[in-house]
Amino acid sequence: MKKILLAVATLVLASCVTAPARSPVAGSAPGAAPAAPKPVVPAVREMTYEEPLPISVKTQYPNGDPSGSKTFQYNAKGQLVRQETFNANGLLTEVRTGSAKGAVWRITATNAQNGEVLSFEDLTFGPKGELLTQTFSDAKEIPQASNEYTYDALGRKSQWLAKTGGGGLQARTVYTYDNRGNNIKTEGFDAGGKLVNVFLATFDDQSQILTFSGFDQSNTLVELTTYTWKDKLKLKEEMTKPLLRTTEFTYGDKPAPTGIVSSVRGKVVERQTLEYQWFTKTKTVTP
């Protein structure tokens, strides 16, 4: 699933048409006496975009035998309402259902065979639909772990805190962007604030990621992934460090991968076919 998310998530905004909601400086009649300066209101742009969410993910063994599948349903906000997981034999093994519990969107995982509740995942969102917190609890509703996210003024994730169920900090991750909005650097700190991981990414002039490299605390390169693009579609991800892993993507008529082939050391290990539901969303952005 991670590769799906990555593939789609890296389809960076290609273009947008701006429609100033308010002019930065109000118009004034020629020759009129200068008016008192008005506060400068930053221009805003309204943009609609289509967001794909998978409704069906089918996986296959390298020889084409089915190895499992998942189906998803969402509400109008794109929040998960129901997820069903089937094993290779077509047996329903797990059901996850989402529903509002106060201000929280709670996902309950249930063993489909015996109806037992397995765990809970509580999500809270910001005004623009951005994920703010994610808390995992066991079947007795005792929190086991949580993640907290913060965002900058442009709505970009700026920090991720990984915490224990009791609220203790486990790790802090900080994200840095270039002036085009590309996440060029990610720094990981341990609970004591010591820098332990640095990830660097490079992008082309279309904001398409080209390389992603990870360094440990001794500044040794431990991970390197390169990306291949064509016509704004990501075709391939090739990790060469720590070992050769390749992920190749194929597309239908929309820019979300409908086929994914994963290989390890040149040997195909899994194939996936995907279908999506597209949500039209509107976002207000500040240039």
Add this chain to the structure above:
Amino acid sequence: MKTIFSVLFFFVLGSVSLLSADEKSAVWDRIYRSAVNDEMRYAVLLNIRELHDRQFGTLLTDALTDLVSRRIELGNNNEVEVKVRLATSIIQELGDIREVAAADQVFQVFKEVTKYPFLKAEAAMALGKMRATDYVPNLVRALSDTNLAPDRDKAVSEEIVAFGLVQALATMKDPRGFEPVFFASIGWYGPQRKVKETARDMLRTMVDDPTDSLLRILHGQTQPLDKLRALEAEEASKASDARKAIVALAALDDGVRVVVTDVVETTQWSDLRKKSLALLVKTKDKTPEAAATFRQEYKTAALARDSSELLSILQVLGINGTPESLSFLTELMAGFNVRAGTPGLLTDFDIQQVRTILQAFHAAASPAARPVLLEGQYLYTPAVQRDIKAVLAGLPQ
């Protein structure tokens, strides 16, 4: 306003995908390895499972190795409970990412755990998901043992493990797993754990052609009900019609040879023969050697006065259509012709047989039937005579 395709915030499974999950992998890997107790490890694992990333294969394998070395079932109740929860979750994820490199450790859990059937079943299922076929003989032995009879004190546990084993062997799609899954489908298991029901479903798809396995089962079983289940499994399988007919003929042969006096068993054997005939009709079998079995069966069914079986045999003879089968049909028709010459000798059921024989001749469409039909064309009631003429008209010259 122009609509564009994009993804800014991408929610899946209710959680957000970040611009890159790679840093998440590294962070969780590091936190897991530095965790000081199993509670902390379990908390990290919940996050790891959200990512479904093969990159965690090595970490999870190491984690399971560590758990196994610390003996999962050793410790006080709380310690063991957390270890079992952790091991279950690790094993599920190893199965989901099909990390076959971890098969040894997963099998070790399957082998060593005795008190936690759900963990044992998860271990079996993970081996199945990985298609760790090296362990097929071990899983086959385990399921075969469980199929035999329940241990009175552990029946529920055994059913839970059996369910996992059935799933595992079915997922591996290895022919060696077919027989124990079949016996699970007719085993002692109760309805609650769905072992039998699941096994029956799995039999349809786990191998493309189970004919050889089912023939072995058919010949090895003595009870007509077990043979009937084998025949039904063959019918439901993806085997070709020709292969299905082989099993149907074998079952029919067994059903014809048997001598029983018990009323219940007589009915069960008759059900087996009828099912065999129905499958032979469905597969349009034309095996010449089958005629001898049909002859024998006709005698058996006549003695038992089983009219539906008799009519089915006549139908199958027509579909078989080989010279041997036609010869038997001709003999039967000739016999009815003789009796038809004496008023009052033919019963209503005899007439029913004659009409079924006529349908069989029509299906076989062989000119070899012509003489006996010509002989009988004026011996019967007008309705039967019309049928004879219609069949004669349809025969090739």
